[in-house]
Amino acid sequence: MNTARDLMTPDATCVRWNESVADAARKMAELDVGALPICGPDERLKGMLTDRDIVLEVVAKGIDPATCTAGDLAGNDIITVGADDSADEVLRVMSEHQIRRVPVIDGHVLVGIIAQADVAREMPEKKVGDLVESVSATS
Numbered sequence: 001m002n003t004a005r006d007l008m009t010p011d012a013t014c015v016r017w018n019e020s021v022a023d024a025a026r027k028m029a030e031l032d033v034g035a036l037p038i039c040g041p042d043e044r045l046k047g048m049l050t051d052r053d054i055v056l057e058v059v060a061k062g063i064d065p066a067t068c069t070a071g072d073l074a075g076n077d078i079i080t081v082g083a084d085d086s087a088d089e090v091l092r093v094m095s096e097h098q099i100r101r102v103p104v105i106d107g108h109v110l111v112g113i114i115a116q117a118d119v120a121r122e123m124p125e126k127k128v129g130d131l132v133e134s135v136s137a138t139s
Contacts, residue, residue, distance in 0.1 A: 002087035008104045008112030009124050014039035015049055017071035021058050024049055024070050037103050037110055038070045045103055045110050047074030050134060078104045081114070090114055095134035 015024040015036040024036060036052040049070050057073055058065050067099060079097045081090050083106040094102055094114075104112040119131055 002085070002122060003083065004085045004090050004104045004114060005083045007090060007118050008083075008085055008114045010112040012035050012037055012103065012110055012113040014110065015070045017041060017046055017069065017074070019070050020066050021054055021068045021070060021073065024063040025043075025051070025054055026063065029113060035055065035113075036070075037139070039110065040071070040097045044108050045078055045080065045105060046071065047078055048101065048103065049073055059092055078103075083104070083111050091119065091123070091131050094119075098135050098137065100135055133136045 001075060009030050011033060013027065013033075013036060015038055015039060017040045018135075026035060028034065034052075035048050037045055037048040038049050040046045053073050054065065057063075060070050079093060079099060080103045085093075085106050090102065093096075094100070094116075101113055101115045103110055104114060116132065116135070
């Protein structure tokens with residue numbers, strides 16, 4: 001059976017807690033990604049920053065992205081999966097929380113990220129379809 005470690009994209013690049021949102025946006029553009037994990041000074045995961053967060057929470061509110069930090073946008077609830085969790089557990093977590101990406105941790109260390117595209121490459125079509133449907137459902 002596949003595990004989160006089998007599905008994930010390893011070596012996820014973090015945006016540091018104290019980096020500006022402008023720097024985070026540049027990093028997203030360079031890496032061609034829509035989300036970055038936020039890591040604190042203790043190297044622990046503090047949240048996820050998405051391109052949507054930047055648009056809705058910074059740009060749309062007229063906040064200067066050069067003075068706002070990634071940590072300012074870190075949410076309280078961090079949804080993760082363990083590196084050795086089963087693929088079915090990964091799908092359950094993503095579906096239950098309606099998230100398109102989930103950080104993978106080993107202990108307290110970030111080791112990768114699983115996105116819908118990773119699931120689509122590795123899982124049966126039916127499971128992928130169920131995930132996309134549940135994540136895309138409006139509540």
